[in-house]
Each structure stands twice: as structure tokens, then as C-alpha cells.
Amino acid sequence: MNEDVYMLGIETSCDETAAAVVKNGREALSNVVASQMESHRRFGGVVPEIASRHHVEQITLVIEEAMQQAGVSFADLDAVAVTAGPGLVGALLVGVNAAKALAFAHGLPLIGVHHIAGHIYANQLVTEMKFPLLALVVSGGHTELVFMKEHGNFVVIGETRDDAAGEAYDKVARALGLPYPGGPHIDRLAHEGEPVMDLPRAWLEEGSYDFSFSGLKSAVLNALHNAKQRGEEIDPRQMAASFQASVIDVLVTKTAQAAKEYGVRQVLLAGGVAANRGLRAALQEKMKELPDVELVIPPLSLCTDNAAMIAVAGTVLYQQGKRADLALNANPSLPLV
Numbered sequence: 001m002n003e004d005v006y007m008l009g010i011e012t013s014c015d016e017t018a019a020a021v022v023k024n025g026r027e028a029l030s031n032v033v034a035s036q037m038e039s040h041r042r043f044g045g046v047v048p049e050i051a052s053r054h055h056v057e058q059i060t061l062v063i064e065e066a067m068q069q070a071g072v073s074f075a076d077l078d079a080v081a082v083t084a085g086p087g088l089v090g091a092l093l094v095g096v097n098a099a100k101a102l103a104f105a106h107g108l109p110l111i112g113v114h115h116i117a118g119h120i121y122a123n124q125l126v127t128e129m130k131f132p133l134l135a136l137v138v139s140g141g142h143t144e145l146v147f148m149k150e151h152g153n154f155v156v157i158g159e160t161r162d163d164a165a166g167e168a169y170d171k172v173a174r175a176l177g178l179p180y181p182g183g184p185h186i187d188r189l190a191h192e193g194e195p196v197m198d199l200p201r202a203w204l205e206e207g208s209y210d211f212s213f214s215g216l217k218s219a220v221l222n223a224l225h226n227a228k229q230r231g232e233e234i235d236p237r238q239m240a241a242s243f244q245a246s247v248i249d250v251l252v253t254k255t256a257q258a259a260k261e262y263g264v265r266q267v268l269l270a271g272g273v274a275a276n277r278g279l280r281a282a283l284q285e286k287m288k289e290l291p292d293v294e295l296v297i298p299p300l301s302l303c304t305d306n307a308a309m310i311a312v313a314g315t316v317l318y319q320q321g322k323r324a325d326l327a328l329n330a331n332p333s334l335p336l337v
């Protein structure tokens with residue numbers, strides 16, 4: 001019998017200060033998230049300096065809370081995993097330094113985790129990952145189709161050429177006068193409207209799994225601007241529904257195509273935009289065309305930034321014998337592969 005593995009995960013790459021304890025890479029004993037959303041709302045986006053300051057204020061409390069809720073002491077832990085990138089450098093540094101201090105003080109191995117690997121591994125808190133698999137990662141900073149033939153092996157088969165899906169959501173929401181972050185607001189309005197407006201879908205070249213959302217975003221902004229000039233009103237519910245339909249159509253179609261071409265056993269949804277109700281429903285519907293492929297969609301709390309996902313990805317690296325040392329640094333543009 002293998003020994004149980006207890007991993008403390010720490011995540012501070014953007015605007016959530018998070019810590020969690022995960023057992024054997026499958027069970028979250030705690031998952032504490034202190035959100036700074038309120039502080040950034042009045043600026044309409046994340047202000048890096050404010051984010052760093054909040055992380056500094058919160059990190060110790062959040063880690064203590066995660067340890068307490070999990071009912072473990074540092075002596076019970078096997079290692080500490082932390083997001084090393086990508087993200088805001090000043091924000092990442094707070095988590096990386098906290099993890100280094102704990103690893104040093106308690107003589108624990110230190111593991112550096114890629115934020116997107118974390119989002120993908122959130123799915124392992126739902127069910128066991130079965131390879132080969134395809135992950136659709138849709139967040140505020142990323143839109144990627146990632147093929148994995150085994151643990152820790154990531155091949156990006158498609159990515160956005162301009163805006164990330166979440167970024168497009170947030171920008172369109174802002175133009176509609178909705179608060180930050182706009183994704184959930186558009187999602188809500190979209191369900192009250194109909195996709196009656198004809199908005200573009202960027203399919204790109206035949207066979208490409210890349211994405212592009214800037215054309216769609218510009219089309220929405222132009223339509224709003226032109227209507228305003230003419231003194232006309234555009235119903236925000238119709239606009240939200242039309243925008244969301246366009247984003248989802250492209251995401252879901254390309255994901256199903258890639259799942260088929262790569263012959264995967266599972267499709268995983270990951271990242272903040274995976275919380276989108278329209279996307280979740282549309283992907284479920286589309287995947288009925290591939291009945292042999294299992295679709296895994298994490299609960300909302302595991303889609304947005306959290307530290308349990310970092311602890312899970314960290315556990316896989318730990319089991320593969322991968323360790324960072326105390327020279328670990330934050331890398332705002334850390335590559336996935």
C-alpha cells in the first residue's frame with residue numbers, strides 16, 4: 001500500500017488569495033478562497049498593485065484557515081505546491097515566497113505548478129482522469145485546447161490568437177455597463193434574451209483549432225456605438241445572448257472536432273469561463289454526438305481560481321519526483337510545455 005499524500009496548495013496569480021489541502025490528489029480537505037473582486041470592481045479590472053497588497057494581507061490567514069479546516073498540521077504534510085506562473089508577477093511572488101518560507105521552515109519539498117495545469121487538474125477532484133484526453137481551458141487570460149496523452153504531458157493543439165474568451169466577456173460586459181468581472185452578468189442576461197443579432201464567428205482556416213475573439217468583440221462594440229449615434233437602443237439581453245451564442249458555437253464545435261480527431265477518452269472543461277451555464281449546457285448537448293467520450297465539468301467553485309487545483313497538479317508532479325528548490329521564482333509568462 002502506498003502512503004497517503006497530503007499536499008498544501010497555494011494560489012495567488014491574479015485576484016484570489018487561495019490555499020487548500022488535498023489528499024492523494026483526489027480529495028480536497030479544505031479549499032479557502034479570499035476574493036478581492038470588490039476592491040477591483042470600481043476600476044473595472046484587476047489593478048496589479050492592489051492585488052499584490054491584498055495577497056500580502058491575506059496569505060497567512062488563508063493558509064492558516066486551510067490547514068485548520070483540513071484538520072492537519074505541517075508535520076502531516078508531504079509537500080507544498082504553489083502557482084509559479086503565469087499571472088501577475090507581483091501577485092505570484094506573494095504565493096511563491098509564502099510557499100518557500102513554509103517549505104524551508106518545515107523541511108518540506110517545494111513544487112512549482114503552472115496555473116493552467118492547475119485548472120485542468122481541478123477535474124481530478126471530480127473523477128479520475130483517463131488518457132488520452134482533451135481539455136478546453138477558458139479563463140480570463142487563456143483559451144486553449146490541450147491534448148494530454150498521460151499525466152504531466154501537455155500539447156497545446158489550439159489557442160487564441162488575440163483575446164482570451166474571458167477577456168472578451170469582460171470587455172463586452174464593460175461596454176454594456178455591467179460590473180467587473182462581466183462573465184457571470186453576460187451569462188445571466190443571455191438567458192433572458194434571444195440570439196437575434198448576427199455576429200461573426202471566427203472559424204479560421206480549415207482544420208485549425210485556434211480561436212480568435214477580437215473580431216467578435218469589435219463587432220459588438222461597433223453595433224453598440226452605431227446604435228448610440230443613431231439614438232437607438234439595443235436591448236442588452238439580446239446583445240448578451242447573441243455574443244454568448246457566437247462564443248459558445250466556436251468553442252463547442254472546435255472542441256468536439258478535436259475530440260474526434262484525436263480519439264480521446266475524456267473531454268475536460270477548465271477555467272473561469274467554464275462556470276458559464278450556456279457553455280456547460282451546449283457542450284453537454286454537443287458531446288452526445290460522441291457517446292464514447294466522457295465529458296467532465298467541474299462544479300463552479302473548482303472552475304474559477306482556487307488552490308485545490310494547484311495542490312492536485314502539485315501532487316502529480318510530486319509523485320513523478322519533480323521538485324523545485326528554494327531558488328524558485330515567479331514567472332509571469334511561464335510556458336505550459
Ligand code: KG4
Nearest residue numbers: 139140141166181183272273275276304305
Ligand atoms: O480562471 P479565472 O477565475 O481567472 C483566470 O485565470 O483568468 O477566470 C476569470 C474569468 C473572467 O474573465 C470572468 O469574467 C470569467 O472567467 N467568468 C465567466 C463566468 N464566470 C466567470 N465568463 C462567462 N460566464 C460565466 N458564468
Ligand code: ZN
Nearest residue numbers: 139271272305
Ligand atoms: Zn485561472
